[in-house]
Amino acid sequence: MSTSQQAILVAVSTVIFALLPDRRGDVRVHLPLVRRTRDPYGDQWALPGGWVRQEESLSDAGRRTLAETTGLRPSYLEQLYTFGRPDRSPGQRVVSVVYSALVRNHEAAAAVEGENVRWTSADDCTGLAFDHDEIVQYALWRLRTKVQFAHVAQHFLDERFSLAQLRGVHEAVLQRSLDPANFRRQVEASGTVVETGERQTGGRHRPPKLYRAVVPDGSAGPLRTAGPLA
Amino acid sequence: MSTSQQAILVAVSTVIFALLPDRRGDVRVHLPLVRRTRDPYGDQWALPGGWVRQEESLSDAGRRTLAETTGLRPSYLEQLYTFGRPDRSPGQRVVSVVYSALVRNHEAAAAVEGENVRWTSADDCTGLAFDHDEIVQYALWRLRTKVQFAHVAQHFLDERFSLAQLRGVHEAVLQRSLDPANFRRQVEASGTVVETGERQTGGRHRPPKLYRAVVPDGSAGPLRTAGPLA
DNA sequence: ACAAAAGTGTTGCAGATACACCCATGA
DNA sequence: TCATGGGTGTATCTGCAACACTTTTGT
Structure with a gap:
């Protein structure tokens, strides 16, 4: 066996931050979520993402899957962390490389809001699919501690x-x-x-x-x- | 197709730092390298590492492959970055999650130095297989800018x-x-x-x-x- | 007594905070 | 002319670098 393992899938997810007014009019950090259509965690909200293709870079995969699911096209993605606990996706082994980005308000407006895409206040964003709650908390912590x-x-x-x-x-x-x-x-x-x-x-x-x-x-x-x- | 891609391999590599005296007796940052036995870059020096197994976490994979190749067993691994350019490994697509750790001198001595394992001064460590030169430079930069x-x-x-x-x-x-x-x-x-x-x-x-x-x-x-x- | 390293005190500089104050504009 | 936010000046505070100095050990 030249390459002993095959069955690990590589995915990317993206945490996109925008500054939007909440219900009370205060500007707060928001992020887009997408509703899952397939079964692990079907119908629950999750971070935008998808599988990495053979010939594309990790950040390109992040850009592509983000655009496909939400319509968003941020100019610059920064790698956040790679999550790979064996049990983080039921049934199959998935390693997710997570990217983060900031978008302007008018770019955020380009998101195809609807039944399956939604902006949420980042601070009270919980109950997401997989380990995405944890990912969001970490991304938020990084945003706040490394503002430049x-x-x-x-x-x-x-x-x-x-x-x-x-x-x-x-x-x-x-x-x-x-x-x-x-x-x-x-x-x-x-x-x-x-x-x-x-x-x-x-x-x-x-x-x-x-x-x-x-x-x-x-x-x-x-x-x-x-x-x-x- | 429920999972559209399969052919991406997931590997881990480790950058292990120890403080060892160089030829002139000055204490400098060193790291262990292993000689590759198989063909992409056969016989060249590279970072310790290997494939991630189905049931083990990424950091466990780092620990295991490091121990297998060098005998080293650091207590704590920190995730450094994930490298995934499509062309970083000739022939096959490999995504490498890289971990970093520091070891004490007597732990460093546990490394099985020999024909295929060698400690090198981190600063003049170049000509490694794959994109490992780049990885070492980044790890070193992180070590020096984030000393606590x-x-x-x-x-x-x-x-x-x-x-x-x-x-x-x-x-x-x-x-x-x-x-x-x-x-x-x-x-x-x-x-x-x-x-x-x-x-x-x-x-x-x-x-x-x-x-x-x-x-x-x-x-x-x-x-x-x-x-x-x- | 002396060398060597542990440990303390003091001063000056640089950056950050708090806050008083003046400036330019639209209504 | 007044309200509103833009923009400046300045005293104070705080942390850090530099370096002189004292203390405690082994030989």
Whole structure:
């Protein structure tokens, strides 16, 4: 036997975060779920995902299955963790490589909401199929402990944004208010966003400067162009 | 088709770090390599690893294949990343879940060094089979950017250790010298190590206090008993 | 007594927080 | 002119790096 085992299936799942208003109008972290149609956990809600095909990369599989099930097309997926307990899927052995991404609100709107796709508040999202509850908790913990200005700006906001918008994003993610003055200085010191020279007019107040994110990103996985300490 | 694909193989590899003296006597980060006997990359050096069996968890597979190839048995494996480029193994599609661990010197000595197992300095370790060069670089980057007092103490040192020993470990990992006074304060402030009350006698100098690591560890992956911000 | 390493104190710098204050706009 | 949020200045606090200094052992 040159390759002693065959019967392990490789799947991908995706945890997609967006900032949407909940019933009370507060902006909170949400994620899309899909209803399962087949039997392990039939009819229950689960993370978007599917099988990895022979010739596609893991992240491509994540992108493809996400698009197929929800219509979402995030630009950048980050690998989160690989789950492989032998009993995590009844009947067959499945190893799931889980990816995570952030999407802008108008991209989130592209999701084909309906009978089988639904956005849920990430904090009270429970009772999912398989070990997906655990996966969501871990993804949320990672989001909150590793927020970076440029990263969040680039993926939750449009190309140009005001610092107030960026602050709003951080406040929604971290669930606490931040001092505008100190937030501004931190962002400026980080060097990861830069002024565009433009201003946002139209509000009933002084028009804010607009910024854009700088940095190619690739922060949290192999293939970094130039990692820290390198 | 209930499960559309079958032909992806799941493997594990392990990057094991130990602090060993190099030819010049300097303590440096080393890792064990095994010589491949079969053909993709036959005779070349590679990370220890093997196929995941049907009924074992991914980390158990890591433990087992590491023991089979090298004789090493680290207590705690941490998942590093999952590599799955379609072309990373010639001929067949292989997804490799990579784990990392730290071992004490006397544990490292348990490795069956010989014709087919060799410890190498991690920094000038190149020309490995598959994409293993890339994996080693990433593991090393993670080790150096995420050094934590308790974590390193627990896995590189014996149960009781002096702060000088702990400092020596950090200096070897980070490849620079550290101020003893500041190091002591940082460690004490971290609260992750605690005095045992004992002292180390026998050196030709003032006997240092001995410490031991506190904390259940489980720091960098799901299944944390109580993660930050929880 | 001396060497060597353990351990303590002190100072200066850098970044973060808190908060007072001024600025520009729409209504 | 006032309400609203944009934007600046500044005192204070906190943590860390640097380094001088004292203490305790073995020889």
